[in-house]
Amino acid sequence: MQPVMPSIDSGISKIAPGFRAISISVEAAKIVDKGVASEALTRACRSLVEKDAAWSEAHSLAWAEVFRTFGAKPQRTPCSSDALRKRVLREGSLPSIDPVVDLYNAISIEYALPVGGENIAAYVGEPRLVIANGTESFDTMKDGAVAYESPSNGEVVWRDDIGVTCRRWNWRQGIRTRLSADAARMWFILESLPAMPLDALHEAGDRLIEGLHLMMPGAVIDPRLVSLDSGNTL
Known part of the structure; x- marks a missing residue:
């Protein structure tokens, strides 16, 4: 398997010093146990209400500040983990969407961590985290x-080349690269700031990988640490 090699624009270091992420490339296999995802989602929602992660509030506040730095309003357009967690606190649970989506949403909720899942086969070129100039297209x-x-x-x-x-x-x-359980090639990105301990980031990645292996035992999975130091996977 050729792992996904995301890159980070050097300008991101001024907006989010210390940003790091886990990039997980997956050659998918047949899903044999959809219950893995539903159980993970139920557990994550319960943990948020009963015993939240120690770093969760600080991490959420750090993401809100990063959003303000590049001109977004986190009250209106919060980071993905905040949006999920606020919905769970408001409604008590999160409805099922898709086994793979449910699984990575569960990790996001439990670890107060933005997690993205993409159908990497729909990409043209490698994923890049960049500062937009305002002319790019988004579907x-x-x-x-x-x-x-x-x-x-x-x-x-x-973004990618398109x-x-x-x-x-x-x-x-976006719509073009949206992930579902029938994708043959998947890519996940778990994004953290220094307010979240690095070992907790690795633990979240391990939990996602464990869930994917239980759900689709034949999957081939390649995790990499991404940091601003190199701008590439390590």
């Missing part, structure tokens, strides 16, 4: 139909 849904918009100038986005795949860093995923 989304509007009034039930596919629509195209552009990010703000200075906004942090994930256009933006996720706006406002990890706020909204």
Whole structure:
């Protein structure tokens, strides 16, 4: 398997000093146990209410500050983990979407950690975390139909050679690369700031990998640490 090699624009270091992530490349296999995801999601929602991670509040506040730094308003467009966790606290649970999506959402909720999942076969070129110039194209849904918009100038986005795949860093995923359980090649990115201990980031990655192996025992999985020091996987 050729692992995904995401890159990070050097300008990100001024917006989010100390940013690091776990990049996980997956050659998928047949799903044999969908219950792994539902159990993980139930456990994550319960842990949020009963015993939250010690670093969760500090990590959420750090992400909110990063969003403000590049011009986003976290109250209106929060980071992905904040959006999930607030919904769970409001509604008590999260409805099932898809086994693979449910699994990575569970990790995001339990670890107060933005987690993205992408159908990497839909990418043209490797994923890149960059500062947008405002001319890039992003596909989304509007009034039930596919629509195209552009990010703000200075906004942090994930993109490939065609256009933006996720706006406002990890706020909204595009349609073209959206992940589901029938994807043959998957890519996950677990994104953290220094407010979250590095060992907790690795633990979250291990938990996601464990769940994927239980769900699809034949999957081939390659995790890599990504840091601002190199701008590439290590």
